[in-house]
Amino acid sequence: MEEFTYRGDATVTRPESLDASATDAWVDYVYLRDNPAGPHKEHWHHSAGCHAWLVVTRDTRTHEILAVEFAREGS
């Protein structure tokens, strides 16, 4: 078991509207992800530790971790 669990893209925001016009936004939120080469914000869970969700800024080319913030305070 590893200390952290990876979830994925932290840049997507859950739509607030339940209106039919929000369909594209919901499909974007649930299914579509960018795949950037470079710094990327991702959600990681400190699952074998304090159970905090973290926003980790990672360079996808080098795996370098550039910044880590608590998700609770991040957005």
Place this chain on the structure above:
Amino acid sequence: MAGAFWEKVYEPLIRRSAGLGRAADTADPDHYEKTNAFCDVLVIGGGAAGLSAALAAGRAGARVILCDEDFRLGGRLLAERDEIDGQPALDWLKAAEAELMSLPDCRILRRTTVFGVYDGGTYAAIERVNDHVPVPPEHAPRQRLWRIVAKQSVVCAGAIERPLLFGDNDRPGVMLAGAVRSYVNRYGAAPGRHAVVFADNDAAFRTATDLADAGIAVNALIDARRDPSPAAQAAAESARAPYFSGAAVTSVRGALGIKSVLITDMNGQNQQFDCDVLAMSGGWSPTLNLTTHLGGKPAWDNGLSALVPGDLPPGMSVAGAAAGKFSLDACLASGEGAGAEAARNCGYSPSAPARPVAKEEAATPASPLWQVEKSRGKAFVDFQNDVTVSDVKLATREGFRVPEHVKRYTTLGMATDQGKTSNLNGAAVIAGLTGRYIGAVGTTTFRPPYTPVAIAALVGHHRGPDFRPTRLTPSHAFAKERNAVFVEAGAWLRALYFPQAGEAPQDTVNREVATVRSKVGVCDVSTLGKIDVQGTDAGTFLDRVYANTFSTLAVGKARYGMMLREDGFAMDDGTTARLAEDHYFMTTTTANAVKVMQHLEFCQQVLWPELDVQTVSATEQWAQYAVAGPKAREVIAALLDSGQDISNEAFPYMAAGSFTVCGGTKARLYRLSFSGELAYEIGVPARFGDALIRAIIEAGAPHGIVPYGTEALGVMRIEKGHAAGPEVSGQTTAHDLGLGKMVSKKKDFIGRFMGERPALTEIERASMVGLRPVDKDTRIRAGAHLVPKDADATASNDQAMSPPWPTRRSSEAGSRWRCSPAGRSATAK
């Protein structure tokens, strides 16, 4: 027939002649272990450069780990007759090793190869603890896997000598010059009686001096370089052997072992020399593999005719021969410099170096020969995979011009040595054949592991039942006493059923079910995930994570809840009780306990941090038992301390509350039923779990109570029509499971919007149904297919999922969304 002939005759023959060996068919009998280590400076390689680096860093106060794959430190110092500070190098080596061992924070790992570089300064190393003894001592591991996290690393991995490519260069007795010197200088073993040295670099001709000094005749020195080298000439003089520059070995005589070589000098004249050992050297390739594991590309150094490290991973430096610094003095200097710099980067202040000095030999530049153009016989490039120069020629004729392609066509460099001696020679042959400059041909990518690593070493002790921790329920000891058959449920071991003497499994399950239906039974349900949810916004929070509503639930009541994923499919279900205005107690399925907890934490911390709510897993804090059957109330009532009322009026269906049992032990009681019978779930702090199950059995004895396992639990939930794991499969919606009415239309919740997509709500979707057998003697097995009465048992008549099933509907509706009626037949009973 042809297939059988291939399998029985050809393939074994080919495998045998290719030396492919046989896979072991028994479990690895040895122990392996894994460990972690942390340091400031990791020095990889314990030769002259590595020792200097470790000393420089260690003297500055840095925490140092020094790894070397040999059982003795020293690297090439052990195989050469060098001098350091005017003294034999071995004296310096002894002193350096002693000083390192006296440093407080220096760990020396011998027989240890660093084989991989990973993110964040993580290095993997394999220590061959007991490979050198026939049978490891009892309780001692054969190998140990190290995960080392280092702030800085200095790669002093040295260099690997390259063979020369000429006909019959694989004859026994043809060996690398460095290997010949190791035999003579390190082990005191004579590799032959009379030798010839064939090389294109000065260092290799030292072999002649070393051999002569050891009393082994040297018959000729063959230098591939056109201009005579003074150093090589001096070596020839000391060995009293003829020296030929601009010459090459063009033929090797001797079938089973080398007897003589034919050389062609620069004038094209042939001459024969007897020898039983031919020391050859095509120069040295820096061992830069570790520098490329994170994607760095090696660079071609024209002056050295070698690939040297290019971009390095963060925190890594390279010294000594691995950096292309081949002379001993350069190794000592670069090791010292890199070690001090690494310590400085960790915040230490190394003092001005007083480094040891070795005599710098005046060397004639190496001028790589690569291959002898005209020679007789097969010239091997890859000695392990039997790839010859002519194989590479064929590959280029077929149009493969890139090393990666030639590699796959010929298997060059694909053996367990991963091309350590052959890659560059292969690239040189390709360059020559395609008229390109060798630096432009490139090389293949080096990936971990640097050296073969047994899978067992990566696994360590996590084998068989120790693959992961086994979680035992609070009633495990009780169940074992009752001869329970256990089943793995995730990491848990749960009682499957409790057989009595002479009972067949099906009879046991039938008896357990019948007893619950007619009397009373008890089942450990502690494995269900339990999550405590508290806060003034707890109700709002649950409304958002459940498809149904919980904020309206009365205190002292429980409700069945369905959780969806954000894409609208069912994720998990369970009952959640409201214990106080701001306090809920949630249960999840056993399988999804961890996942749901993580999901709730995500919702709480990321989606709605503004809500005043906290969640914590309480799965292990509570032992919980389901007591089910017509006599359940009597059993529970007997456990309760006096003055507590659980009559139907006082404690109706779906009631939840706190009580005390067995003389003051706090307990929580829920009137839930998974079986359809009158039933309670009773929870006590886990440390009382064993006592409680025994108290329940005692209280239930007058009513004929039996413990029942998960098999009976499953039978009864199917009879009741409850969806569970096989149906909540990630491919079904609440509607599919017959729970569509639960889904709220009044609020937003996880999965609300996507769950309303037409394809997820359409009437033709598969739905969960129960089956009632007409013929009760024929068993319906899980996974059985249903066909209409008297219809042929063909796929098109199948009423549940089978290949044509989704197509028919999808083509009609033009739907992009497919679903699977998983569990439809499994539900049938």
